[in-house]
Amino acid sequence: MACSQGKGPEALAVNQRIDVSDTPVLVQESRYPPGDLALWIFILAELLVFALFFIAYAFTRVKHVELFNQYQATLDRNSALANTLALITASYLVVRAVAAVREGDGQRCARWLWGAVAMGGMFLLIKGGEYAHHLAAGINLSTNTFYMFYLSLTFFHFMHVILGMLILVVLAVKAGQGRYGTADHVDIESGASYWHMVDLVWLVLFPLVYVMR
Amino acid sequence: MQYQSQAVAKPYFVAAIGLFVGQILFGLIIGLQYVVGDFLFPEIPFNVARMVHTNLLIVWLLFGFMGASYYLVPEESERELFSPKLAIITFWVFLVAGALTVLGYLLVPYATLAEMTGNELLPTMGREFLEQPTITKIGIVLVALSFVFNIGMTILSGRKTVVSLVLLIGLVGLAVFFLFSFYNPDNLVKDKFYWWWVVHLWVEGVWELILGSILAFVLIKTTGVDREVIEKWLYVIIAMTLITGIIGTGHHYYWIGAPDYWQWWGSVFSALEPIPFFMMTVFAFNMVNRRRRNHPNKATVLWALGTAVMAFLGAGVWGFLHTLSPVNYYTHGSQITAAHGHMAFYGAYVMIVLTMISYAMPMLRGRKAASSNRSQVLEMWSFWLMTVSMVFITLFLTGAGILQVYLQRYGADPQPFMVVQDKIALFYWMREVSGVVFLIGLIAYIASFFVGGSDPEATLEPVEAQA
Secondary structure (H helix, E strand, C coil), rough: CCCCCCHHHHHHHHHHHCCCCCCHHHHHHHHHCCCCCCCCCCCCCCHHHHHHHHHHHHHHHHHCCHHHHHHHHHHHHHHHHHHHHHHHHHHHHHHHHHHHHHHCCCHHHHHHHHHHHHHHHHHHHHHHHHHHHHHCCCCCCCCCHHHHHHHHHHHHHHHHHHHHHHHHHEEEEEHCCCCCCCCCCCCHHHHHHHHHHHHHHHHHHHHHHHCCC | CHHHHHHHHHHHHHHHHHHHHHHHHHHHHHHHHHCCCCCCCCCHHHHHHHHHHHHHHHHHHHHHHHHHHHHHHHHHHCCCCCCCCHHHHHHHHHHHHHHHHHHHHHHHCHHHHHCCCCHHCCCCCCCCCCCHHHHHHHHHHHHHHHHHHHHHHHHHCCCCCCCHEEEHHHHHHHHHHHHHCCCCCCCCCHHHHHHHHHHHHHHHHHHHHHHHHHHHHHHHHHHHCCHHHHHHHHHHHHHHHHHHHHHHHHHHHCCCCCCCCCHHHHHHHCCCCCHHHHHHHHHHHHHHHHHCCECHHHHHHHHHHHHHHHHHHHHHHHHCCCCCCHHHHHCCCCCHHHHHHHHHHHHHHHHHHHHHHHHHHHHHHHCCCCCCCHHHEEEHHHHHHHHHHHHHHHHHHHHHHHHHHHHHHHHHCCCHHHHHHCCHHHHHHHHHHHHHHHHHHHHHHHHCCCCCCCCCCCCCEEECCCC
């Protein structure tokens, strides 16, 4: 390299190297962050979008505390709790999938990933039920500021769950075909990282929008 | 040149440069009319000259995109163009229609042009940037369809690469969103709402895909970095572009009567529009630093890096300046907007077309890879003259804009528009001087095609020992 470029390109170069080592332990230790650097930039950008929305929510809430408290009470916290459990479970299943592929077991990895996809599907069902309830009550983005934020934030996250699931489906199919091995599973790590991001955002969103008074 | 049919790109590039000259001349005319109000009046009134300035820009950029596609796609698809003949027919139809339209603007009053072209049958005229007579708009659709068909058939029956597919998505999007120019409801809110689907979703949506794929193509060719690495970056950049750009349309919906939530949606998403541009800058420099060889066409690499930097500054930073709704409340439609418009169009789209022309033209003119050193030196001079003068145009307009906003809208004693315009005239004069320098740069650019033609080609140097 002609000039110093900081950490980024170096990490990129590591990802490009195919034959890292024969020992799986070494591979795991040599690569940080796990997965592809380009994807991490994407994850950071996504987190930034959500962060801006969270900050906007917090500041707006301060100005309209009573309005926010009043309409927050109309949300279904039990459904949201169930969804939280679904996403945490999905993240656990993804962790197991990564562990499985690191041991070179593509089939087991695929099964864990399908499990995570199922949990994601459960989230969509429950959340879809909540939306149906609100829509039936005639609520939309223009109803009031609280609902504007509630619908915007959760729907934007909802779309991310769908994208995350699509990624996991692709990975599960490819893992089932035996395309990943002990030394070559950057894609799985990338997909797992993305899914954890989706999960993490919900773990902020849930207390912020549903619980905090 | 690997494929014979790539040669059809040449007339497109020549026409693009020709219309570019026209655009700049009219830019200088309206720049002067800002301070000498009756300059060329009544022959060429300001509103007509401005229309010609902006319409020529769009048309020559489209010529540039088409030429770039015709050059790039055969090489990516590893086959000849589906129909070179269709490409040439399309070229002449587009050029003649464009020339007639501009003549129409200049020779008859706009209302007469509307009458002559039967606007009342399907009224689409009279809206900023979409001033073209309806028959011209129909012509544009036909040209776009034949172009997308030609490119699509080539891509789909050849090797499919990420670069060519992203380009195809961009081009199809360009054609599809233009269709909204035919939707012209009586309700002014709806009119403006969908007007942005052409204007915004072009320049902050699908055009960015075209930009990304052309840049990726040139970087693959000039740096020799693995296609896989470049494609991966392209994926991330376009994903980010689409997320921020599409919902970012909301930053135009603050004050036109659209629902309130656009204040938030528009602010949050468009505030992030600089990110894909920043990634593009990181990407371009990264690839050039990791290059496997030194390409003999140094001018192209300069244009490519320039595009990445100037697009980030013009579209990213200058866009961010006035994108948040509380800021835009004051700056809307002021000279801040003009500053952003100038640097964004130059940095993102003018420069990417010039990058592609710089890369392809030597081959189209019979060279192996690059022009002679003398020609390249002049071309690089033109790069700096145009780029630096555009930076100054932007800075002067920004200065004018800040003063305008303060005097006219923000200060304790707001003053009328024309009074304020008089007070900021000095900035307009300095902008005009910068514009003249830009024209000199453009003349140098054109001269670079006629200099050093008989000199030997610039040669490939070995990559110097790198740390």
